[in-house]
Amino acid sequence: MKLDHILVRYGELALKGKNRSAFENKLKENIIHALKGHPTARTKKTYGRILVEINEEDPDELIAKLKHVFGISSLSFALKVPNDVEEMKAGALQAFHEAGGNPKTLKIKARRAYKHFPIGSEQLAPEIGAHVLRNTEGVGVDLKNPDVLIQVEVREQGTYISYGKIEAVGGLPLGTSGKVLLMLSGGIDSPVAGYKLMRRGTKVEAIHFHTPPYTNERARQKVEDLTQILATYGGTIRLHVVPFTEMQIAMKEHIPSQYMMTVMRRMMMRIAERIAEREDILAIGNGENLGQVASQTLESMNAINEVTTLPILRPLLSDDKQEVIDVAHSIGTYETSILPHEDCCTVFAPTDAKTKPKREKVSAIESSFQFSDLVEDAVTRTETLAITRENKRDQKMDELL
Amino acid sequence: MVYLDNSATTKPYQQVVETFQEAVNQYYANPSSLHHLGKEAEALLHKARTAIGDWVGAEASEIIFTSGGTEGNNLAIKGIAMQYAQRGKHLITTKVEHPSVKEPFVFLEQLGFDVTYLPVDEEGRVSLQAVKEAVRKDTILVSIMSVNNELGTLQPIEEIGNYLKSRTTTHFHVDHVQGVGKRKIPTKIDGVDLCTISAHKFHGLKGTGLLYVRKGLDLAPLLHGGAHEQGWRSGTENVAGAVAMAKALRLTLTQAKEDPLYLEHLKQRLLTELQLIDGVVVNTPATNSAPHIVNISIPGLKPEVLVQSLTDNGIHVSTKSACSTKLFEPSPVLMAAGLGEELASSAIRISLSFLNRPEEIETFIDTLKQSLRELRQVMGETTT
Known part of the structure; x- marks a missing residue:
C-alpha cells in the first residue's frame, strides 16, 4: 500500500457555478500539458477533484511542476482504498508513516460524500484515529493544531486518504479569461505583469518595440528570452516585434523633448491597439505602477490613455517595487531583466520629460506631424514569433551539452 | 594497449x-x-x-x-x-x-x-x-x-x-x-x-x-x-x-550513477590479484579510498624500470604522480604517510576509468608478472 496519487485542489474554481465544468476541463488539460515529460502520470477528473496517478514518476518532480499550474490552490499525496473501514484504517496508518518529520500529534478529518456508506463521518474519524494511535508510539490527538492532518473522503467509487497540504500558485486556469496584449519592454516590471495576468487565467500575447540599430540584437534577444520564461507558465506565447525606428526618428524631429516620452507612449498605444484588433485581443496589459516614474503619474496615464478605447490592465499598479522584484525572482525573470541592454525608452529618453503632461497640449503638439502612415507602416512590418518553452535554437545548443 | x-x-x-x-x-x-x-x-x-x-x-x-x-x-x-x-x-x-x-x-x-x-x-x-x-x-x-x-x-x-x-x-x-x-x-x-x-x-x-x-x-x-x-x-x-x-x-x-560500483569492482579485482604476487606491497588504504587508484610498491625495484618494461609491453601506468616524475626522489606523499623511503621510492600507480574493461586487468596482471620475472632475473634476484 502506497500513497500513489496526488490530489489537486482548486478552491476558487468551485465557486464558478455553471462554468465549473469548463474550468475543470481547462485545468485538466493544462495539467496534462505541464506533465508532458512524465509519460506514465495519469490525470483524472472526479467530482470536485482532479487526481494525478503517480505510477512510475518521481512524485517530487510532479509536485514541483503542478505547483506552478495556474488554478491549483493546493496539493496532497493521496491513496485510494475500497469503501471498507479496515482498508481505511490501514490507509490512514500508511499516510501517517509517509508524512515523515517524526510527528507527535494527529487529527483525522472524515467526510462522507457518499451517503450510502453506513458509517457517518463523526463516527469514522475517531475509529480511524484510534487505529493509528494503537499502532504508533507516543502519538496523541490534537484537533486544533495537529502535526499531521489526515483527510478521509468517502466517495461512491472509493475512499481517498490524503495528508498534508502543499500550497500551489492559485489563480485561475490559463485560457479561461480571454487574451491580453502585454507591452513587454525588457525591464523587471512587464514580465511580472504578464505573469500576474496569466495567473488570472488570461492568455497573453506580447508586443515589443524594437529600434534597430539604436537598440541592438541583444535587447531583442532579452525580450525573446523573457517571453520564453513566461512561456514556461503560459504555453506558447506569440511575440509581436514592432519596428519602431522610423517613428522614433520622426518624433525626434517634430516633438519637443519634454513631450517626447508622452507622445512616444501614445504612439506605442496606437500601434498596440491596432495589433490587438487584428488579433482579436480585448485588452492591453502593461507593467505600469502608479507614480513610479515620469510616464507613470496619473496625469501621464491620463494623457496616454486618451488614444485608445481598449481597457488597459495594470496588474502592478498598486504594488511596491520590492514586491514586484520578489515576484520577478520567484518566476525566474529577474536575472534576465537586469541584463544591461538598452531598450528604446532608455536610448531616446529625454532628461527633461514632463511629469504632468496635459491631454490637450499633447494632442496639439502631436498634430504637428503626420503619424498615421507611420503607425500603419509599423503595424504592417511587425514581425510575429511564436515562442515556446523550448525553441529550436535552444534545442540545438542543448544537444551539444 | x-x-x-x-x-x-x-x-x-x-x-x-x-x-x-x-x-x-x-x-x-x-x-x-x-x-x-x-x-x-x-x-x-x-x-x-x-x-x-x-x-x-x-x-x-x-x-x-x-x-x-x-x-x-x-x-x-x-x-x-x-x-x-x-x-x-x-x-x-x-x-x-x-x-x-x-x-x-x-x-x-x-x-x-x-x-x-x-x-x-x-x-x-x-x-x-x-x-x-x-x-x-x-x-x-x-x-x-x-x-x-x-x-x-x-x-x-x-x-x-x-x-x-x-x-x-x-x-x-x-x-x-x-x-x-x-x-x-x-x-x-x-x-x-x-x-x-x-x-x-x-x-x-x-x-x-x-x-x-x-x-x-x-x-x-x-x-x-x-x-x-x-x-x-x-x-x-x-x-x-x-x-x-x-x-x-x-x-x-x-x-557513475548508472553503474556506481563499476570502478570499485575493477579495483577489487586488481587488488585480489596483486596481493597474490610476491614482493608487491599495496599502499592504497583498504577502506575509504577512491575506486580508481591503486598504489603499490615493489621494494628493491626501481619503478622507472618497471614502468618502462610495462610500457614496452603495451601497459601504461605511472610512477608517483605523472606531473612530478621528472624529480627522481621518493614520493613526498608516501613519505608524509610514513611509509618509509624504500616504499616511497619504489611506488607505481595504477589508475582506472570507465573506459577500462575487466579483461584489461587480467592482461595487466599477466604482463606485470612476466615483467617482474624478467627484471628479477636480469637484476639477479630470485623469486621465491
Missing part, C-alpha cells in the same frame, strides 16, 4: 570531441561581441554554465571557467589569501597535496603568510582533530584535497566542512580534481566554499576546468583584464571548451 594512467589524464570521450568540434566551428564568436554571432556564443556559454551548475549543485554564477586544475587551485588559494589578507594571514593545508596546491602555499609563505601543513596518518589521511587544533582566529583558508592523487585516500571533507561552516572568516577550499565521478562533488557540502575541478580527468579536454566559488565570496584575480568570469578570470571565454566540459561531466556523472 592497456591504459591505466587515468589519474594523470583520461582519454576524451568521442562525444566530447565531437561536441567540441561542432561548438568551435559554429559558435566561434567572442561572447562579448554585440553582434548576432557573439550573442549566440554567449547564450551557449551561459547554457553550459547553467548545465554544469545543475550537475554540481551550484548556481551558474558560482561557476568560474578556468584552464584546469592548476589554475583553479592557484586562483582559489592566492585569490582568497590576497582578498582577505587584512582579516588574517594564517593558512592551513596538508602535507599530501598536489603541487598545484602546495606550491602556491610555499609562494604565499614568501609573501609573509603563515602556513600550517597538517600531518597525515599511515593511510595518508588528515584528521578532523588536526584541523581543529590548527585553526586559529586569523585562519582565513583551509585547503584540503578530496581524493589523494597518489594513494587514492579519501579525506574527511564532510566532517571538516561541517566543523568549518560556523567559522565565517575561515574559507574552505577542496581540490576535487581526482574526485569527479568517483566521489560526490563537495559543492553541496555545507562549509565548502571553493572547489576545483579539471575536465581532462573525466574524459574532457585539457585546458578546461572550473572553480566553484560559493555565492557571497570574493576573490582577488590572478589574471587581470577584460573582467570576464565576473572579473575573477579575464580572458576571452573558451566556449567550445566549456561546452565540451559540460558534456564530459554529464556523461561521467550519468555513468
Whole structure:
C-alpha cells in the first residue's frame, strides 16, 4: 500500500457555478500539458477533484511542476482504498508513516460524500484515529493544531486518504479569461505583469518595440528570452516585434523633448491597439505602477490613455517595487531583466520629460506631424514569433551539452 | 594497449570531441561581441554554465571557467589569501597535496603568510582533530584535497566542512580534481566554499576546468583584464571548451550513477590479484579510498624500470604522480604517510576509468608478472 496519487485542489474554481465544468476541463488539460515529460502520470477528473496517478514518476518532480499550474490552490499525496473501514484504517496508518518529520500529534478529518456508506463521518474519524494511535508510539490527538492532518473522503467509487497540504500558485486556469496584449519592454516590471495576468487565467500575447540599430540584437534577444520564461507558465506565447525606428526618428524631429516620452507612449498605444484588433485581443496589459516614474503619474496615464478605447490592465499598479522584484525572482525573470541592454525608452529618453503632461497640449503638439502612415507602416512590418518553452535554437545548443 | 594512467589524464570521450568540434566551428564568436554571432556564443556559454551548475549543485554564477586544475587551485588559494589578507594571514593545508596546491602555499609563505601543513596518518589521511587544533582566529583558508592523487585516500571533507561552516572568516577550499565521478562533488557540502575541478580527468579536454566559488565570496584575480568570469578570470571565454566540459561531466556523472560500483569492482579485482604476487606491497588504504587508484610498491625495484618494461609491453601506468616524475626522489606523499623511503621510492600507480574493461586487468596482471620475472632475473634476484 502506497500513497500513489496526488490530489489537486482548486478552491476558487468551485465557486464558478455553471462554468465549473469548463474550468475543470481547462485545468485538466493544462495539467496534462505541464506533465508532458512524465509519460506514465495519469490525470483524472472526479467530482470536485482532479487526481494525478503517480505510477512510475518521481512524485517530487510532479509536485514541483503542478505547483506552478495556474488554478491549483493546493496539493496532497493521496491513496485510494475500497469503501471498507479496515482498508481505511490501514490507509490512514500508511499516510501517517509517509508524512515523515517524526510527528507527535494527529487529527483525522472524515467526510462522507457518499451517503450510502453506513458509517457517518463523526463516527469514522475517531475509529480511524484510534487505529493509528494503537499502532504508533507516543502519538496523541490534537484537533486544533495537529502535526499531521489526515483527510478521509468517502466517495461512491472509493475512499481517498490524503495528508498534508502543499500550497500551489492559485489563480485561475490559463485560457479561461480571454487574451491580453502585454507591452513587454525588457525591464523587471512587464514580465511580472504578464505573469500576474496569466495567473488570472488570461492568455497573453506580447508586443515589443524594437529600434534597430539604436537598440541592438541583444535587447531583442532579452525580450525573446523573457517571453520564453513566461512561456514556461503560459504555453506558447506569440511575440509581436514592432519596428519602431522610423517613428522614433520622426518624433525626434517634430516633438519637443519634454513631450517626447508622452507622445512616444501614445504612439506605442496606437500601434498596440491596432495589433490587438487584428488579433482579436480585448485588452492591453502593461507593467505600469502608479507614480513610479515620469510616464507613470496619473496625469501621464491620463494623457496616454486618451488614444485608445481598449481597457488597459495594470496588474502592478498598486504594488511596491520590492514586491514586484520578489515576484520577478520567484518566476525566474529577474536575472534576465537586469541584463544591461538598452531598450528604446532608455536610448531616446529625454532628461527633461514632463511629469504632468496635459491631454490637450499633447494632442496639439502631436498634430504637428503626420503619424498615421507611420503607425500603419509599423503595424504592417511587425514581425510575429511564436515562442515556446523550448525553441529550436535552444534545442540545438542543448544537444551539444 | 592497456591504459591505466587515468589519474594523470583520461582519454576524451568521442562525444566530447565531437561536441567540441561542432561548438568551435559554429559558435566561434567572442561572447562579448554585440553582434548576432557573439550573442549566440554567449547564450551557449551561459547554457553550459547553467548545465554544469545543475550537475554540481551550484548556481551558474558560482561557476568560474578556468584552464584546469592548476589554475583553479592557484586562483582559489592566492585569490582568497590576497582578498582577505587584512582579516588574517594564517593558512592551513596538508602535507599530501598536489603541487598545484602546495606550491602556491610555499609562494604565499614568501609573501609573509603563515602556513600550517597538517600531518597525515599511515593511510595518508588528515584528521578532523588536526584541523581543529590548527585553526586559529586569523585562519582565513583551509585547503584540503578530496581524493589523494597518489594513494587514492579519501579525506574527511564532510566532517571538516561541517566543523568549518560556523567559522565565517575561515574559507574552505577542496581540490576535487581526482574526485569527479568517483566521489560526490563537495559543492553541496555545507562549509565548502571553493572547489576545483579539471575536465581532462573525466574524459574532457585539457585546458578546461572550473572553480566553484560559493555565492557571497570574493576573490582577488590572478589574471587581470577584460573582467570576464565576473572579473575573477579575464580572458576571452573558451566556449567550445566549456561546452565540451559540460558534456564530459554529464556523461561521467550519468555513468557513475548508472553503474556506481563499476570502478570499485575493477579495483577489487586488481587488488585480489596483486596481493597474490610476491614482493608487491599495496599502499592504497583498504577502506575509504577512491575506486580508481591503486598504489603499490615493489621494494628493491626501481619503478622507472618497471614502468618502462610495462610500457614496452603495451601497459601504461605511472610512477608517483605523472606531473612530478621528472624529480627522481621518493614520493613526498608516501613519505608524509610514513611509509618509509624504500616504499616511497619504489611506488607505481595504477589508475582506472570507465573506459577500462575487466579483461584489461587480467592482461595487466599477466604482463606485470612476466615483467617482474624478467627484471628479477636480469637484476639477479630470485623469486621465491
